[in-house]
Amino acid sequence: MTAYDYYSIVQGALATILLSVASIVLGVPLGLGLALIRWARVPFFGRVVVAYVSVMRACPMVTLLLLIYFALPQFGLSLDPTPAAILALTAGTAAYNCEVWRAALLNFPRDQYDAALSVGMSRSLRFRRIVFPQILKAGLPGLVNEMTLQIKATPAVAVIGIVEITRAALRIGARTYEPLPPFVVALVLYSLIVLVLVKLQRRIERREAAKG
Amino acid sequence: MDHLMIIWEQRADILAGLLTTVELLLVSAAAALALGTLVAPALMSRRRWLARLATLYVDAMRCAPFLLFLYLIYFGLPLLGVRLSNWSAGAIALAVYNAAYMAELLAAAWKGLPSTMIEAAHACGFHGWGLLRRIILPPVMTSALPMIGNQLLQIVKDSAFLTIIAVGELTHQMNSIQSTYFIPFAAFLTAVVLYWAICLVIEIGGNLFARMTEEKRA
Numbered sequence: 001m002t003a004y005d006y007y008s009i010v011q012g013a014l015a016t017i018l019l020s021v022a023s024i025v026l027g028v029p030l031g032l033g034l035a036l037i038r039w040a041r042v043p044f045f046g047r048v049v050v051a052y053v054s055v056m057r058a059c060p061m062v063t064l065l066l067l068i069y070f071a072l073p074q075f076g077l078s079l080d081p082t083p084a085a086i087l088a089l090t091a092g093t094a095a096y097n098c099e100v101w102r103a104a105l106l107n108f109p110r111d112q113y114d115a116a117l118s119v120g121m122s123r124s125l126r127f128r129r130i131v132f133p134q135i136l137k138a139g140l141p142g143l144v145n146e147m148t149l150q151i152k153a154t155p156a157v158a159v160i161g162i163v164e165i166t167r168a169a170l171r172i173g174a175r176t177y178e179p180l181p182p183f184v185v186a187l188v189l190y191s192l193i194v195l196v197l198v199k200l201q202r203r204i205e206r207r208e209a210a211k212g
Numbered sequence: 213m214d215h216l217m218i219i220w221e222q223r224a225d226i227l228a229g230l231l232t233t234v235e236l237l238l239v240s241a242a243a244a245l246a247l248g249t250l251v252a253p254a255l256m257s258r259r260r261w262l263a264r265l266a267t268l269y270v271d272a273m274r275c276a277p278f279l280l281f282l283y284l285i286y287f288g289l290p291l292l293g294v295r296l297s298n299w300s301a302g303a304i305a306l307a308v309y310n311a312a313y314m315a316e317l318l319a320a321a322w323k324g325l326p327s328t329m330i331e332a333a334h335a336c337g338f339h340g341w342g343l344l345r346r347i348i349l350p351p352v353m354t355s356a357l358p359m360i361g362n363q364l365l366q367i368v369k370d371s372a373f374l375t376i377i378a379v380g381e382l383t384h385q386m387n388s389i390q391s392t393y394f395i396p397f398a399a400f401l402t403a404v405v406l407y408w409a410i411c412l413v414i415e416i417g418g419n420l421f422a423r424m425t426e427e428k429r430a
Contacts, residue, residue: 057365058411059404060372063383067404070396155279159376166280179287183280191275
């Protein structure tokens with residue numbers, strides 16, 4: 001492997017990180033929104049969320065990407081590969097994040113909510129000051145776990161032609177006829193990204209614990 | 213509507229793809245569960261080198277995306293002189309990759325067993341294979357059942373990656389249909405619905421199995 005090969009894998013890593021970060025930044029709040037729809041028992045839409053999560057749990061990322069990239073132009077909406085990839089990854093991760101948020105909401109002690117109600121907090125204040133900080137703490141391990149799964153789901157974007165770590169490694173292997181070294185480099189890069197996330201989670205948890 | 217008619221006319225190919233996906237699921241799930249059952253005790257072994265080796269394997273799989281591991285098997289094994297068809301390379305990759313996750317969730321359930329149960333079994337003269345089969349595995353399997361079900365869904369989802377190495381599974385068949393007839397929406401939507409159906413069957417099957425074991429114990 002030449003220096004340029006390492007450079008191209010690192011370029012791929014940037015694509016992996018960009019796609020993961022974009023879909024996480026969009027998918028985490030979207031998941032919270034979906035969870036709140038179920039939590040508030042909004043008629044009809046609650047059912048829609050249940051169906052959506054069930055389908056997304058079963059839908060392979062490769063299939064979803066192909067659906068979004070090839071089928072949306074049929075309805076007059078042509079997306080470039082990168083927005084299509086972000087849309088598919090976000091749709092997938094939002095469903096899993098919805099389940100994490102929902103579990104945190106279900107475990108939220110009801111009496112605190114009633115207490116906030118009794119001191120006359122408005123709905124948005126109740127959510128911002130009482131509910132959200134606590135479900136964020138409870139949901140954090142699950143959210144980070146889903147983020148690591150999300151990073152491992154990104155290689156699927158290869159089917160619509162985006163070059164990220166795995167695809168970059170494959171290309172080098174195809175050129176040098178030595179597939180193992182670039183794959184090892186790729187594995188190390190993925191491990192580093194996952195490790196950074198897990199470290200970050202531990203740090204946040206420790207800071208929260210120190211705060212009491 | 214005529215798009216759906218085209219899909220219906222291609223039902224033989226779609227069914228073949230669906231069967232390939234289910235076949236891959238059954239073969240690799242059985243292999244992953246068996247391999248996971250072997251690795252789980254190694255993870256908790258008192259022999260340091262064995263525990264370290266098993267942990268290394270599980271951690272490596274947890275850090276690697278499935279597609280990367282698939283490429284490793286698909287391009288790496290021929291270098292070692294092992295020649296495989298695409299189907300078997302895919303099945304091996306699915307099995308070995310998911311075995312690590314199976315091992316971890318079985319080990320978690322295993323650690324939850326009360327030690328008094330195993331001591332009681334020792335006192336009754338159970339040891340080795342008999343102890344494993346009669347005393348340890350039944351409660352481990354039943355308590356890990358929901359997690360195993362989740363892992364089966366993961367295998368179904370991972371199997372779609374095999375389209376990249378041209379295994380004729382569901383996504384692959386649908387992709388070739390959509391590129392022949394230019395009906396991407398109908399084709400991939402059918403694929404998503406079929407994947408959903410497979411996963412619903414797994415979930416319902418898991419619930420039935422859980423109820424059966426519960427009745428047996430009661």
